[in-house]
Amino acid sequence: MIKLLDILENLDPVGKEDADINNDGKVDKTDKYLANRRKAIAANLKEGDHEVAMAVSSLESIAEAIVELRQKLGNVERNIPGWIQDHIAKAENYIEQAAQGFHELKGEEQLNEDGEEDELKALLKQSYPAFVQKLGSSIQDPKFIAAIKSLKQDNPIEFSEISPTVGNLRPTQNEIDVDKSLKFPLTNAASAAPILKGGTIKVAGKLIITAGGGKYIVDGHHRWSQVCALNPEAKIAALDLSDIKDPMAALKSTQLGIAADIGKVPVAKVEGSNLLVMGKDALVAYVEKTITPEVIEVFKKAGKGDNAKAIGEFIWTNVEKMQQDNQPVSGAPGRGIMPQTDDATNWTQNAPDVQTAAISEVKIRTEPVGFRSVEKIISSRNKAAVEQAIEKIEREYPSAGYGTNVKKMTQMPSGVWVAVVRHSTTSD
Numbered sequence: 001m002i003k004l005l006d007i008l009e010n011l012d013p014v015g016k017e018d019a020d021i022n023n024d025g026k027v028d029k030t031d032k033y034l035a036n037r038r039k040a041i042a043a044n045l046k047e048g049d050h051e052v053a054m055a056v057s058s059l060e061s062i063a064e065a066i067v068e069l070r071q072k073l074g075n076v077e078r079n080i081p082g083w084i085q086d087h088i089a090k091a092e093n094y095i096e097q098a099a100q101g102f103h104e105l106k107g108e109e110q111l112n113e114d115g116e117e118d119e120l121k122a123l124l125k126q127s128y129p130a131f132v133q134k135l136g137s138s139i140q141d142p143k144f145i146a147a148i149k150s151l152k153q154d155n156p157i158e159f160s161e162i163s164p165t166v167g168n169l170r171p172t173q174n175e176i177d178v179d180k181s182l183k184f185p186l187t188n189a190a191s192a193a194p195i196l197k198g199g200t201i202k203v204a205g206k207l208i209i210t211a212g213g214g215k216y217i218v219d220g221h222h223r224w225s226q227v228c229a230l231n232p233e234a235k236i237a238a239l240d241l242s243d244i245k246d247p248m249a250a251l252k253s254t255q256l257g258i259a260a261d262i263g264k265v266p267v268a269k270v271e272g273s274n275l276l277v278m279g280k281d282a283l284v285a286y287v288e289k290t291i292t293p294e295v296i297e298v299f300k301k302a303g304k305g306d307n308a309k310a311i312g313e314f315i316w317t318n319v320e321k322m323q324q325d326n327q328p329v330s331g332a333p334g335r336g337i338m339p340q341t342d343d344a345t346n347w348t349q350n351a352p353d354v355q356t357a358a359i360s361e362v363k364i365r366t367e368p369v370g371f372r373s374v375e376k377i378i379s380s381r382n383k384a385a386v387e388q389a390i391e392k393i394e395r396e397y398p399s400a401g402y403g404t405n406v407k408k409m410t411q412m413p414s415g416v417w418v419a420v421v422r423h424s425t426t427s428d
Helices: 004-008 029-047 051-073 082-101 107-112 115-124 128-138 142-154 178-187 189-197 221-230 247-262 280-290 293-301 308-325 354-359 383-396
Strands: 159-162 208-211 216-219 238-241 363-370 373-380 405-411 417-424
Touching (some): 051 082, 142 247, 178 280, 189 221, 247 354, 383 405, 383 417
Antiparallel strands (some): 363 373
């Protein structure tokens, strides 16, 4: 059996080759083939993003690195760093998987031939914590960002500014830092006064982010909780993801918008006590320790207590109600993986409606119907998604005589749209 290393070690490096590229002592058709292949790869890479050319170029670079590393390793046993052995083992595994699973992209796969779009759709089906973890590792790829923006074009979000009552909102995270929530209004009279007075509050001049028509908090939990702790009847200025009713879908949509805007997934953490589980004694003690004389006067004028302890007990009444009536949604994560929209000023321009994207997913089944002809049964809850799938098939199989033919398109009683498309098994 001819070993790869025996062949590769004799090849001239790319860019430094002479006429006898394989260095077998003669210039023949093998050298001509190698020269033409290298020229074709270089030309294709200059012209655009050609997948085969890029793959072949990468494999040649890998092969050259194998030769170099094999020579450095030698045959004498000695200790080498663990990370080198780990990289070698992973590279072996990845290349074996690629070789064993190699196939040409065709059929249903060509309806969505961009791997990043496939990866993104698979990502949306994962739990929210797994989604954030994978998003953080994928977002450095420009193609992945392009896939997010493409998804946004097909599934835009309708945003609206609203003023929901804070006592009616539910958090989507299970941690609220008491310091980040209450320290500012307990030490700043200008902050506490309007909250106690009521009306619509815009904390720190910013909108919080909500979803479902003002039902769930997506971002701005600390601003919401400080208003709720002082006056649960007050309203708060919010930007609402109006069409998204599922809180986890709202979190994913927002994270995608942030990641596409700034190229990373910001994280934060709770450092103080969690207001959502804090007890009365601890809360009152916190208020007594934190509140300033100027803020005590504000509460006194509002009739909400004339000393630190009384004010602490007043706030505890509201916090206790919050803990009972404003429980986090099912599956609510910790603060660390929540959206941080303050870091991304243009996130709304990049955020797709992943709830709509999920129900718009197209399913395609292929059935043979005769010589060189098949029928594709296309189904989706989104009519436009079915129409787009048909258009892609028509672009791929335009040949006369065997062209596409929309046999039937109808909406089933379940609400699913179904179309049957007949086409040839070969494209032009």
